[in-house]
Each structure stands twice: as structure tokens, then as C-alpha cells.
Amino acid sequence: MSEPRFLVTASPHLKGPATTPTIMWNVVGSLVPIIAASGYFFGVGALLVVASATFGALLTEVVFGAKGSLVDGSAAITGLLLGLTLPPSFPLWMSFLGGIFAIGVGKLIFGGLGQNTFNPALLGRAFLQAAFPLAITTWPVATGSFWDLYPGQLSLPLMSAQVDAVTAATPLGLMKFDGVATGTRELFMGTIGGSAGETSAIIIIVCGLYLALRNFLNWRIPVSIFISVAVLSQFIHMISDSYPTPQFMLFAGGLMLGAWYMATDMVTSPVTNKACWIFGAGVGALIVIIRLWGGLPEGVMYAILLMNALVPYLNQWTQPKVFGTQVSEAAS
Amino acid sequence: MLGQRLTFRHGVHPPELKGLTEAENIRRMPFPDEVVLPLSQHTGAPAKLIVKEGDKVERGDKIAVSDGFISSPVHASASGTVAAVELWPHPLGDYQTAVRIAVEKYSAQVPRPRIVPEWEGLSPKGIVQAVQDAGVVGLGGAAFPTHVKLSPPEDAKIDTVIINGCECEPYLTTDHHIMSEYPERVHLGIRIMMKALGVDRVMIGIEKNKPDAIEAIRATLPTDINVTVHPLTVKYPQGAEKMLIEALLGREVPSGKLPMNVGVVVQNVGSAATIAEVFETGLPLIERIVTVTGRGVKEPANLIVPVGTKVRELIEACGGMTDDAHEIVFGGPMMGAPQASLDVPVLKGTTGVLVLSKDETRRQESYSCIRCGYCLDACPVFLNPQLLGKIAIAGRYEDAEDHHIWDCMLCGCCSYVCPSNIPLSQLFAVTRTALRRAKAKSAA
Numbered sequence: 001m002s003e004p005r006f007l008v009t010a011s012p013h014l015k016g017p018a019t020t021p022t023i024m025w026n027v028v029g030s031l032v033p034i035i036a037a038s039g040y041f042f043g044v045g046a047l048l049v050v051a052s053a054t055f056g057a058l059l060t061e062v063v064f065g066a067k068g069s070l071v072d073g074s075a076a077i078t079g080l081l082l083g084l085t086l087p088p089s090f091p092l093w094m095s096f097l098g099g100i101f102a103i104g105v106g107k108l109i110f111g112g113l114g115q116n117t118f119n120p121a122l123l124g125r126a127f128l129q130a131a132f133p134l135a136i137t138t139w140p141v142a143t144g145s146f147w148d149l150y151p152g153q154l155s156l157p158l159m160s161a162q163v164d165a166v167t168a169a170t171p172l173g174l175m176k177f178d179g180v181a182t183g184t185r186e187l188f189m190g191t192i193g194g195s196a197g198e199t200s201a202i203i204i205i206v207c208g209l210y211l212a213l214r215n216f217l218n219w220r221i222p223v224s225i226f227i228s229v230a231v232l233s234q235f236i237h238m239i240s241d242s243y244p245t246p247q248f249m250l251f252a253g254g255l256m257l258g259a260w261y262m263a264t265d266m267v268t269s270p271v272t273n274k275a276c277w278i279f280g281a282g283v284g285a286l287i288v289i290i291r292l293w294g295g296l297p298e299g300v301m302y303a304i305l306l307m308n309a310l311v312p313y314l315n316q317w318t319q320p321k322v323f324g325t326q327v328s329e330a331a332s
Numbered sequence: 333m334l335g336q337r338l339t340f341r342h343g344v345h346p347p348e349l350k351g352l353t354e355a356e357n358i359r360r361m362p363f364p365d366e367v368v369l370p371l372s373q374h375t376g377a378p379a380k381l382i383v384k385e386g387d388k389v390e391r392g393d394k395i396a397v398s399d400g401f402i403s404s405p406v407h408a409s410a411s412g413t414v415a416a417v418e419l420w421p422h423p424l425g426d427y428q429t430a431v432r433i434a435v436e437k438y439s440a441q442v443p444r445p446r447i448v449p450e451w452e453g454l455s456p457k458g459i460v461q462a463v464q465d466a467g468v469v470g471l472g473g474a475a476f477p478t479h480v481k482l483s484p485p486e487d488a489k490i491d492t493v494i495i496n497g498c499e500c501e502p503y504l505t506t507d508h509h510i511m512s513e514y515p516e517r518v519h520l521g522i523r524i525m526m527k528a529l530g531v532d533r534v535m536i537g538i539e540k541n542k543p544d545a546i547e548a549i550r551a552t553l554p555t556d557i558n559v560t561v562h563p564l565t566v567k568y569p570q571g572a573e574k575m576l577i578e579a580l581l582g583r584e585v586p587s588g589k590l591p592m593n594v595g596v597v598v599q600n601v602g603s604a605a606t607i608a609e610v611f612e613t614g615l616p617l618i619e620r621i622v623t624v625t626g627r628g629v630k631e632p633a634n635l636i637v638p639v640g641t642k643v644r645e646l647i648e649a650c651g652g653m654t655d656d657a658h659e660i661v662f663g664g665p666m667m668g669a670p671q672a673s674l675d676v677p678v679l680k681g682t683t684g685v686l687v688l689s690k691d692e693t694r695r696q697e698s699y700s701c702i703r704c705g706y707c708l709d710a711c712p713v714f715l716n717p718q719l720l721g722k723i724a725i726a727g728r729y730e731d732a733e734d735h736h737i738w739d740c741m742l743c744g745c746c747s748y749v750c751p752s753n754i755p756l757s758q759l760f761a762v763t764r765t766a767l768r769r770a771k772a773k774s775a776a
Contacts, residue, residue, distance in 0.1 A: 007658050007693055008672050010758035012744030013665040013686070014346050014502060018706070018751045020699040072699055114700035114752075218705065271705040271718055315719075322736045323574065323713035324587035 020113075023216045023266070024073030030207040031080050034257070037203045038196040042088035042140070045150045046196040050083030052092040053124075056099020057082065064108050074113050074267075078102050081121035081261055084197025085254060085301070086128070089140035089150030093157040094132050098124040118308045119268045122301050129301075139170050139193045170194045171252040172297040175244055187251035194253065201251045208260030217264035220273055224280025225259040225287075226250060232288045243292060255287060258300035268308045275314035282307045338537070339565035340575040342712045344745045346568055346666065348541060349502040352625045352632040358509050360636040361649040363435050367409050367640030368677040369395065370422050370430040374475040376402035383431065387414045392443045392615045395431050398464065404477045405467045409618035409638035410435040421673045423662045423682065430677070433640070446614030451524050459528040466616040467680070468607060472496060472507075472571070472600030473663055475681030478607065481597055482528045488592040493531050494580055495522060497538040497545065497601040498564060498571030501664025504684040506623045507601045509634045511538065511545035514605055515552040517612075521604030522559060524611060529597060534559045535580050536601070541566045568666060569743040573598045575712055587739050602683075617680055624650045628657030628687035637678050644674040646685060659693045661686040666744045699752035707746035707756060713739050717746035717756045724759035729766045737763055 038046045057079030061070055069075070079099045086095055102124025110116040129136050140150050170193045171182035186192050188201050197204075212219040233249040249255070263269060263283050270279050283303045290299025372378035379396035389395060389408040396406040412435040420430035448466045451459055464479035484490055495518070499507040511518060522534050538546050540563045550561050564570055564579055574585045576598060583594040591598050606617055618639055625632040630651030637646060643660060647653055661668040662682050678685070707717035715736055723732050737760060746756040 004653070004657065004674075006660050006670070006672060008670040009659065009693070009695075010755060010761070011661070011663075011665070011667050011669070011742075012346075012748050012757065013659070013661055013668065013670075013688065013693065014748060015694075015696060015753065016344065016346070016749045016751075018749070019696065019753065020702055020751045021697075023702075023704070023751055074702075112700065114702045215706075266702045266704040269703075271703050271708055271716070273705070273709070276705075319716055319719075320708060320711075320714040322587060322715060322739050324585050324589070324739065325736070327584045327586050 018215075021072050024077060026214065026216050027211060027261075028073055028076050028080065030211050031077075031084070031261070033203050033207055034084065034197055035080065037200050038084065038088065039146070041199045042196060043146045043148060045140075045148075045153055046088035048092055048149070048153065049086050049088060049090045049095045049196055050080060052096040053083035053086065053099040053102075054079030056096040057103045060100045060103040060108070064104060066112055069112060072113055074107075075103055078107065078120045078124070081197075081257075082124045084257060085121065085125045085195050087136060087139050088196050089138060089153060090135060091153055091155050093155070094128060094135060098128045101127045114267050116267060117311070118305055119262050119265050122262055122305050125301055126305060139173070170198070170297065171248070172291065175248070175252070176291075176297040179242070181244055181248055182252065184247045184251060187248070197257045198254050201256045204256040204260055208256075211260070217260070217266075218269065218273070218276050220276040221264045221269055221280045222259040224277045225255075225263060225284040228281040228284025229255065229288055232285055236288070236292065249288065249291070253291075253298045254300040258304055259283075262300070263304050263307070268311060270311050270314045270318070272315060272318040272320060274318040275311070278314055278318070279307050279311065282310065337565050338562055338579045339567055339570065340578045340712060342710055342714070342745070343567045343569060343575070344710050344748050345566075346502050346748060348566070349665075350505050350508070350541070352503070352627075353505045353623050353634055354508070356505070356509075356632065356634050358513055358621055358634045358636060361641070361646070363410050363441060363638060364641045364645040365435055366415070366642070367412075367433050367435060367638055368420050368430045368642060368675075369406050369409065369433065369640040370420065370428045370677065370679065371396050371406060372422070372428055373406060373639070373679040373681065374404045374469040374477055376400070376404065376477055378429070379403060379406045381417060381429075381431070383414050383417075385414050385416055388412075389414060389433060390444055391441050392447050392618060394616075402477060402480055404469050405465065405616075406431070407467055407616040407618050408433055409640050411439050411441055412436040421676045423669055423671060423676050423679060425669065425672070443613075443615050447616055448610045448614050451527075451611040456528045456530060459524060462611070463528070463607060466610040468603065468610060468617050469680050470600055471602035471606055471620060471681065471683070473667070473681055473683050475679065478599070478603055481599065482525065484529070484592045484597065489595055490529055490531050490592060490597055491533060491595045492581065492597075493522070493525055493529060493534045494576055494596055494598045495534060495536040495601055495604055496571055496573070496576055496598055497536055497542075497549070498576060499542070500539060500566075500568045500571040501666055501668075501683070502568075503625050503686055504623045504664050505625075505634055506621050506683050508542045508545050510602055510605050510621060511542070512548045515548040517605040517608040518549065518601050519552055519554055519559070520608035520612070521606070523554070523557065524607050525599060525604065526557060531597070532558055536561045537564050537570075537576050537580055538562070539564050539566045539570055568745065569712060569741070572712065572741055572743060574741075587736070620678070620680060620682070622646070622678055622682055623684035624687070625684060626687040627689035627692055628654050628659075630654055639680055640677045642675055642677050643671065643685060646678060647674070647687060653687055654689060656690045657687050658690040659688040661688065666748070667742060696753045698754060701752055701754060704751060706749040706751065710745040710749045712743065712745060713741060715740060717760075721754055721756045721759055724763045729763050729770070732763045733767065737767070740764075
């Protein structure tokens with residue numbers, strides 16, 4: 001009998017259930033209801049925007065990413081999330097370009113998975129906001145039927161899209177420029193104007209809770225954002241009634257999607273729990289400040305990107321206290 | 333006390349996998365044809381050889397003596413002839429000097445009468461000396477010489493002895509069966525240790541997943557000494573000394589210090605039972621109980637094994653290997669050492685031998701760190717394994733010291749939870765070896 005050859009690997013010889021692709025694909029799966037809701041409220045145009053952004057992201061990952069890196073699922077998340085932050089009537093070529101930028105400049109030039117400082121989806125959106133300020137702030141009135149596209153969606157690249165669509169203001173726009181508040185019920189259920197993923201708060205909360213329960217996102221971040229936004233806006237609302245209520249601030253715009261899905265991106269959020277609380281509080285405060293006093297009606301994107309830049313410092317300031325280093329020997 | 337959950341912070345919950353041997357009562361394996369006894373079976377200086385090739389030895393005879401205080405003698409675990417003294421594969425992965433004894437066939441293996449004296453008549457110092465002469469070391473895995481733990485320095489005020497019956501490593505059931513089958517022996521060992529240390533409080537910590545062991549230990553609890561049993565939350569690494577002390581006494585052992593700095597001595601239940609056994613039988617430590625388990629072995633068992641038995645014969649005593657046996661590990665799956673050869677012998681500190689099947693050793697793809705922070709939530713000593721891992725991969729070993737690499741227990745929790753399958757604890761072991769080498773070099 002010949003001597004068998006054995007595998008020699010370092011301990012531990014057991015492995016926990018969560019793998020990076022499991023986490024990523026679970027996030028992708030949890031986005032499905034949100035995308036479906038966006039199709040329900042805005043029609044096929046919204047789905048095409050999400051699809052073209054995702055296609056741009058996946059294509060870039062395949063061409064320039066590490067071999068086989070598509071499998072880890074992170075490029076799909078970036079594309080889907082980017083699509084969900086865009087108006088449902090957004091021209092598809094712009095959305096596609098955004099997907100390329102998000103993965104190419106947002107992630108791959110930093111070195112791929114796990115190396116980027118800023119949330120790639122939000123970086124893609126920031127790029128689109130700078131490049132196409134008009135298109136990205138044109139919010140359509142939902143088309144009558146599911147299959148109707150929005151005018152200008154299929155325009156060719158660099159051919160300026162005719163902005164003759166019937167537009168509707170978002171709740172945040174109404175608030176900012178007209179001083180009109182939308183009811184919490186509409187915000188909650190999603191019968192409002194806005195980006196593809198900015199509709200029903202309830203669906204986003206349920207999907208986010210699923211991820212939190214499976215520990216695929218750090219619940220401290222959304223909770224901290226909510227507390228910070230609620231407390232700050234309540235305080236400001238108490239000073240003057242002309243400022244929106246905390247309910248409105250929490251459920252309007254991209255806050256839900258941003259708090260559950262963008263701010264919690266593992267790569268660009270802090271590693272220590274203490275830093276997650278600070279990070280969330282910072283995001284919340286910046287959202288309130290930008291929304292109330294900034295030039296834009298919405299501030300979630302810049303709030304998260306700005307806090308992303310602080311993450312390395314937050315991590316450094318909140319290093320865990322090593323076991324046995326906090327006890328004085330006299331006490332023992 | 334009711335409803336109080338005794339445990340530590342962080343840690344992980346690996347599958348227990350103890351079912352393979354949980355119901356297997358301890359039985360004795362036949363003597364092998366040869367035993368191989370490395371001179372280094374313990375933490376500290378290797379023992380000094382006192383036999384030569386061709387010498388006849390009886391079971392229990394000393395074949396190597398302690399070399400200094402932190403060292404332990406080695407005894408022949410079977411009667412026979414010294415066939416050779418040569419380099420031999422060691423469970424640590426290298427070759428070390430070992431004594432090969434050809435076991436005498438047809439021998440009754442009757443030991444010499446009483447090599448270890450009776451304990452009742454001995455002074456505390458006498459007990460410690462007898463324990464040292466009997467070659468007793470910690471049986472929980474690290475094999476630290478027991479007599480050293482039993483003789484703390486004068487200025488260390490020891491008020492509590494903790495008996496570690498956690499056995500938090502998956503698969504292993506050695507300590508479990510010692511407690512459920514030989515509870516009186518554990519109690520006798522405790523009594524002897526109390527005398528040696530002059531301590532009057534003993535706490536036995538047992539994880540709650542061993543109700544029959546808790547029951548057996550409780551049922552035989554002596555009433556004339558202060559011994560208490562404490563069921564603990566099932567969590568890995570509950571059996572790590574520092575974690576156990578925190579769970580039972582709420583004391584935090586300072587970084588870089590020992591349990592005795594907080595007035596505690598921790599002993600494994602197996603060591604307690606062995607101390608009792610050597611005084612009862614008069615024989616030194618020449619055999620131990622080993623869990624042989626995993627899906628790669630046909631008849632998993634809890635066996636009494638002569639120290640020095642080669643894995644090959646040990647596995648044969650358990651019905652042999654299955655066709656898909658793929659990896660052999662000494663110890664538990666979280667911290668155990670892989671073996672490349674079937675010739676390595678069982679040592680005094682070998683708690684278990686895992687024969688893992690192909691299915692149990694599934695390899696996983698590695699990915700970049702995604703900064704999920706799972707490892708920070710798992711580390712029982714609150715390190716930042718994510719950052720330390722990056723430092724280790726970059727080879728910046730000196731920086732690792734600033735991030736407390738020496739506080740790492742290599743328990744493997746971080747590697748266990750890492751979704752990107754980064755071999756963190758292996759990286760830390762490599763880092764520490766590199767640092768030790770650099771220090772030795774600069775000292776030379």
C-alpha cells in the first residue's frame with residue numbers, strides 16, 4: 001500500500017458560513033424588491049436605467065477588473081445602486097456611462113475590490129451630476145402605462161436630449177423651492193416623484209432589515225443616521241416651523257436608500273463599531289445641513305462621500321482597547 | 333446566580349461536531365509495536381537523555397531527565413528495548429531527537445511497583461517535586477510543565493484554582509469523558525493541587541453542552557473542601573485561560589502577564605485527573621486519553637493511548653482510514669497542527685487526532701479584505717485583525733508589535749469569520765516567528 005499524501009494547511013480547519021460572494025449576492029438579492037417597486041411606480045423606463053447602469057458596471061469589471069472578479073458580485077451591486085439613484089427618465093447612454101465611471105474610476109483604479117475609499121456608485125452619480133446637471137434633475141411624471149418609455153431616454157450619446165418631458169418636482173424639490181411638504185404617508189408608500197430607488201421607504205426598510213439581521217450590513221450605521229437626522233431636524237423644526245419635520249426629512253429623497261445601502265457599503269464604511277456610530281452621525285448631520293442650507297435639494301450623496309473620506313481617520317481614532325491593557329496592576 | 337450567563341465578550345460559534353465521539357466511552361488501545369518518544373513534549377527545555385541504544389527499559393522507567401526548572405522528564409510508555417535515538421518527525425512539523433523503543437512482544441507490560449510516592453504523606457513541596465518527577469505537563473494542548481504552575485513565586489498571592497473543563501474546540505470529547513467517567517479522579521487531583529498550592533477555593537468551569545459531565549462532577553462533589561461547578565455559555569474560545577478567568581471571576585489578566593498575576597492558577601481537567609492518576613497508580617505520565625475523530629476515520633473513539641504511539645497505529649486501532657481521508661490534525665480544528673506523516677507520535681499534550689475527509693477540508697476562494705469588521709467583532713482580546721493582517725501581508729513586522737501582535741492567542745476566530753478567507757491567524761503566527769528570529773539575531 002502506498003503511503004497516502006495528506007493536505008497540510010494552517011489552522012483553523014473550520015470556516016464560518018459567510019463568504020464575500022455570499023454577502024455581495026445577498027445584497028444584490030435584497031435589491032430586487034426595490035427595483036421591482038421602481039418598475040411598478042415608474043414603468044419600464046426606470047428598469048432600463050438600472051439595467052444600463054449595471055451593464056456599464058459589469059462590462060467595465062470584465063474588461064479591466066481582475067480575472068473572475070465578476071463572481072464576487074460587488075460590481076453588480078455598484079451598477080444596481082447607481083441606477084437606483086438616477087431619475088427614471090434618464091437617457092440610457094448617460095446611465096451606461098455612469099456605470100463605467102463608477103467601476104472604472106470609483107473602484108478599479110484604486111486596485112479593485114476592497115481598495116476604494118469612496119462608494120463607487122455614489123462616485124458614479126457625482127460624476128453624472130457634474131456632467132449632466134439638467135438631465136439628472138429632470139424628474140418625470142410617471143407614464144400612464146408600464147411599457148411607455150420616457151421621451152429622450154433612447155437618445156444617442158452626446159445628442160442633447162429634448163427636455164420636453166412633463167416634469168414633476170420631487171418632494172425635496174417642492175420643499176426647497178416652493179415650501180410645500182409632501183405627506184408622510186405618500187413618502188412611506190412611494191407614490192411620489194424622485195429617483196428610481198427613492199420611492200417606497202417601507203420596501204427599502206424591509207430589505208435593509210433583512211441584511212441587518214443576517215449581519216450583512218452594520219445596523220449601527222443606518223440607526224445612527226436616523227437618530228442624527230431626526231434629532232437635528234426636530235431641533236431646527238422647533239426653532240422655526242418653516243423648516244420640514246423630522247418625518248419628512250427621514251422619508252423623503254434618497255435617505256433610506258443611502259442609509260441602508262450606500263453608507264453601509266463595507267469597503268467604504270468604518271471597521272470599528274464605535275466609528276460606525278460617529279460615521280452615521282456625521283452623515284446624518286451633513287444631510288440635514290445640505291438639504292436645508294445647501295444649493296441642492298438633496299444631500300445624501302455628498303454627505304456619504306464626505307464621510308467616506310474621513311473613514312480612515314475614524315478607524316484610527318477608535319481602535320479597540322486590547323484585552324488586559326486597561327487594567328492597572330495595582331487593582332489586581 | 334440563577335439565569336446569569338457566564339462568558340466573555342466576542343468569540344465565535346463554530347459547529348460543535350462532537351457527535352462522532354460523544355457517546356464513545358473511553359477504552360484502552362493495544363500496545364503498538366514501537367513507541368517513539370521525542371525529548372521535547374512540553375513547553376520549555378527538552379529533556380536530557382539518560383538511555384542509549386540497546387538498553388532494556390521497563391514501562392514507567394525514566395529515559396530522559398528535566399533540563400532545568402521549566403522542563404519535564406520523559407518515561408518509557410512500554411517495556412522493550414531502545415532501538416534507536418534519532419531525529420524523527422515531530423507533531424510541530426519538524427524533526428526532533430526522539431527515543432524509539434521496540435515494544436517487547438508477549439510482555440504483560442506490568443509496571444514496576446510505585447515509582448511515584450503516596451501523596452498523603454508529602455509536604456506541598458514534596459507533591460510538586462513528585463509531580464515534576466512524574467513528568468506531568470498540562471494536558472489541554474500547550475503541555476506547560478504542571479509543577480511550574482504549582483509553584484508560583486512567593487509574591488504571587490493565589491486565591492483561586494480554576495479547573496478548565498470547557499473543551500471549547502469542536503470535535504474533541506477527551507475532557508468531556510474524563511469528567512463523565514472519572515469524576516472522582518478529577519476531584520482527587522483538585523484535592524492534591526489545593527494542598528500543593530495552599531489554596532482553599534476551586535472553581536470548575538464546564539461548557540453547558542456537556543450536561544452529563546456537569547452532572548457527574550456535581551454528583552461526586554466533595555463536601556469538605558470549597559469546590560464549585562459553573563456551567564458556562566458555549567462559545568469559542570471559552571477554554572482560553574484569560575477568557576475563562578474573565579467569565580468566572582470577572583478579572584482581566586493584564587496584557588503580557590500570567591493568570592497568577594490576578595491570583596489564579598488554571599489547570600485543565602485532564603491535568604487534574606492525571607495528577608490523581610500518577611499518585612493513585614504510582615506510574616508517571618506515560619499514557620493519555622485521545623479523541624480520534626473526523627469523517628476520515630472509520631470508528632471514531634476516545635482512547636487511552638501510550639504516549640509515543642504513532643498516528644498510523646492509533647488510526648488502525650480505530651478501524652483505519654476511509655478512502656477519502658484527506659488531512660490529519662493534532663488537536664482541535666481551530667488551533668490544531670496539520671500532520672504530513674503517519675509516523676508522528678502522540679505526545680503528552682495531544683488532545684485529539686482529527687482525520688478529516690475531503691468533504692470536511694473544502695478549500696475556499698480568497699478575496700481582498702472588504703473591511704466588513706467581522707474579525708474585530710470576533711477577536712476575544714480586542715485586536716484589529718484586519719489591520720494586523722494588512723501589516724503582516726506587507727511584511728511590516730515591527731509595526732505589528734505596536735498593534736499588540738503578542739496579545740494574539742492564535743485562537744483562529746478571525747480566520748474563522750473572515751468572509752474573504754484571509755488566513756489571518758496563520759499570518760500572525762508567521763509574523764511572530766519572524767519577530768522572534770529578528771530578536772534572536774539582534775541578540776546574537
